[in-house]
Amino acid sequence: MANNTYIDEIITHKQAFYKTKFNGDINNIEADIQRILDTDREGRKVSNIGGYQSNYISCGFDELQYFQWNCIQQIFPQYNIMQKPDFWLNVNKGKDYNVTHIHGEENISCVYYHKLCCDKSPIVFTHLVPAIDTTSYEYTPETQDILIFKGNTPHHVRQCGQENHIRISLAFNYRILP
Numbered sequence: 001m002a003n004n005t006y007i008d009e010i011i012t013h014k015q016a017f018y019k020t021k022f023n024g025d026i027n028n029i030e031a032d033i034q035r036i037l038d039t040d041r042e043g044r045k046v047s048n049i050g051g052y053q054s055n056y057i058s059c060g061f062d063e064l065q066y067f068q069w070n071c072i073q074q075i076f077p078q079y080n081i082m083q084k085p086d087f088w089l090n091v092n093k094g095k096d097y098n099v100t101h102i103h104g105e106e107n108i109s110c111v112y113y114h115k116l117c118c119d120k121s122p123i124v125f126t127h128l129v130p131a132i133d134t135t136s137y138e139y140t141p142e143t144q145d146i147l148i149f150k151g152n153t154p155h156h157v158r159q160c161g162q163e164n165h166i167r168i169s170l171a172f173n174y175r176i177l178p
Helices: 026-039 062-075
Strands: 008-012 015-021 086-093 097-101 107-115 123-126 136-139 145-150 155-157 166-177
Touching: 015 062, 026 062, 026 086, 026 107, 062 107, 062 145, 062 166, 086 097
Parallel strands: none
Antiparallel strands: 008 015, 015 145, 086 166, 097 155, 107 145, 107 166, 123 136, 123 155
């Protein structure tokens, strides 16, 4: 990754998430996504209501992982981060969404947006203790955006409500090592 990768910091609830744009080969990502959809038809249910969430992925997406890991090194130089993440694929249609969840205390999380259906299904970041602060911050991603945030940041994804729309993303957890 070139050292001139632009990373934008966006402050939410005295925490931040960071946004950058993946500029690598999306054809490889498309092929890796199709391989997952062909081999892991059932997936799993975790935070998704409707839609598809794959089981953990163990191979592929190498260029994307390397790009993200280098961005994380720039944003969080104080942490020793495991280079190989746990990650999975999300495919949501128009009425599908993800409930509020976190990705774990000892993780740096990334979400890569491969395909977006429209601008009506933002990711919404909320306060860790909603009884103290009920405000939220909405961000509507663009194709090839990568959002990077601490794994304990609560967030959810709204449905867009459009029948024939499909949104495809990949979620990654990079473990913080002691």
